[in-house]
Amino acid sequence: MNFPSKLIENAVNEMSKLPGIGKKTALRLVLHLLKKDEENTIHLAEAITNMRMQIQYCRECHNISDAEVCAICNSPSRDRSLVCVVEDTRDVLAIENTSQYKGLYHVLGGIISPIEGVGPSDLHIDSLVRRIPESEIKEVILALSPTMEGDTTAFYLTKKFKPFNLKISTIARGIPVGGELEYADEITLGRSIVRRTAYEL
Amino acid sequence: MNFPSKLIENAVNEMSKLPGIGKKTALRLVLHLLKKDEENTIHLAEAITNMRMQIQYCRECHNISDAEVCAICNSPSRDRSLVCVVEDTRDVLAIENTSQYKGLYHVLGGIISPIEGVGPSDLHIDSLVRRIPESEIKEVILALSPTMEGDTTAFYLTKKFKPFNLKISTIARGIPVGGELEYADEITLGRSIVRRTAYEL
Known part of the structure; x- marks a missing residue:
């Protein structure tokens, strides 16, 4: 992608280092920040910097x-x-x-x-x-x-x-509450029968 | 969600203001930043701040x-x-x-x-x-x-x-290159016939 500005390119590159965020999503986020007030970006930058530097x-x-x-x-x-x-x-x-x-x-x-x-x-x-x-x-x-x-x-x-x-x-392994038996994998379903628990009203 | 730290909560709140990023994703991104070197976070914060403040x-x-x-x-x-x-x-x-x-x-x-x-x-x-x-x-x-x-x-x-x-x-509207006719919507397909173009070899 050819970016119209080095500033944008830099921001997109840094954003796209985050997990699950590719170049296209990063560009969308960066253009979103550009549309919003400057304060939004400053607050975000401060929040992540403070978090990273002061965390214990x-x-x-x-x-x-x-x-x-x-x-x-x-x-x-x-x-x-x-x-x-x-x-x-x-x-x-x-x-x-x-x-x-x-x-x-x-x-x-x-x-x-x-x-x-x-x-x-x-x-x-x-x-x-x-x-x-x-x-x-x-x-x-x-x-x-x-x-x-x-x-x-x-x-x-x-x-x-x-x-x-x-x-x-x-922790107990078994069928999730609300889960349907037919969609459970065999290992989970098998374990849930072997390790069955007393029925409680 | 109850966060173990105000710093984390603040960072998650700011992150989740971005489009398509909910609280859970924001937390994942914040914890990712915590696992990586401090420099990563500083570079990200600087890149977005510079971009926002200096853009023309x-x-x-x-x-x-x-x-x-x-x-x-x-x-x-x-x-x-x-x-x-x-x-x-x-x-x-x-x-x-x-x-x-x-x-x-x-x-x-x-x-x-x-x-x-x-x-x-x-x-x-x-x-x-x-x-x-x-x-x-x-x-x-x-x-x-x-x-x-x-x-x-x-x-x-x-x-x-x-x-x-x-x-x-x-710009021309029509069937996308590589698109199959049967999956095209009626309006697009209809227009592509009405506004047909000369066949070029």
């Missing part, structure tokens, strides 16, 4: 935080005997949105993936293992993706937890 | 430009007897990419749309009408969308051009 991570759970210890780790109303291990911040947000969990979190910051060159030392695993004896944690919930990498990470973690007297659980 | 519009054709007169209007190799009227910069880019047009452009900056409150005075129509007698323009090509608004704008323009001895043309 919780010392305890490694979740994104505005302070040294995050609001969840600091809250007196959370159950300190439970810790839910997740891959990243988005998973914390997703679980928080359910309002069904009142324990603590531990954000690994990724998942063991030999193909992408991510090993256990690249993740916040050591700090989790250190955290357990120092805390009141009695149960660890592994809320990782049901992929090869997720299973590998879960397996590695359970071995690390061996020395401690911990209950280790994992 | 060509005095002649109102296209985006790095100078007072754009590269196309300034080029000695363009045919100054032809002017192609388009809605916005994206249309200029699209036509330029075909390499089939060597004339000048005139960017209206929108299209007449009573529903959205856009009238002729909101567009660069007066400057086009002023431009014609001052220049060597002999033919005006109307390259507007085949919508009600596009047709209204084209009709308004042709009335404005009455006093001048101008050839007025419009």
Whole structure:
């Protein structure tokens, strides 16, 4: 694409580095910013710069935080005997949105993936293992993706937890609520029958 | 959504003001920026700020430009007897990419749309009408969308051009190259038969 202006070209190139945004979409976004007031662009630029430069991570759970210890780790109303291990911040947000969990979190910051060159030392695993004896944690919930990498990470973690007297659980797999049986894949449907639960009224 | 940090919330809110970007996508983009080096975010913020603050519009054709007169209007190799009227910069880019047009452009900056409150005075129509007698323009090509608004704008323009001895043309409508007849809509197919062109080998 030949851009009418170096300024536009530069902005489009930077925008299109974002995931899922190609050159055409980037151009649409840039032309949108041009149509709107200058303030809109300045606010956007400031918001992302401040976010990137001032962001902190919780010392305890490694979740994104505005302070040294995050609001969840600091809250007196959370159950300190439970810790839910997740891959990243988005998973914390997703679980928080359910309002069904009142324990603590531990954000690994990724998942063991030999193909992408991510090993256990690249993740916040050591700090989790250190955290357990120092805390009141009695149960660890592994809320990782049901992929090869997720299973590998879960397996590695359970071995690390061996020395401690911990209950280790994992989130339930099965047919989604509202999902139709005929559209479910065989593995999910098979597991949902093998691991059936007591019927509750 | 409850964000773990005000900084994240702010960045997500600003990002999601962009067209086609909802809160979830914005969060994905923000977390992507967090994973990458600080420089990436700074470059993006600088690129959009510079673009917005320093952008100029060509005095002649109102296209985006790095100078007072754009590269196309300034080029000695363009045919100054032809002017192609388009809605916005994206249309200029699209036509330029075909390499089939060597004339000048005139960017209206929108299209007449009573529903959205856009009238002729909101567009660069007066400057086009002023431009014609001052220049060597002999033919005006109307390259507007085949919508009600596009047709209204084209009709308004042709009335404005009455006093001048101008050839007025419009881009050809028909079956797209590579398009199959059976999938074409009736209006397009009907027009393509009524306005058939001489067969060229």
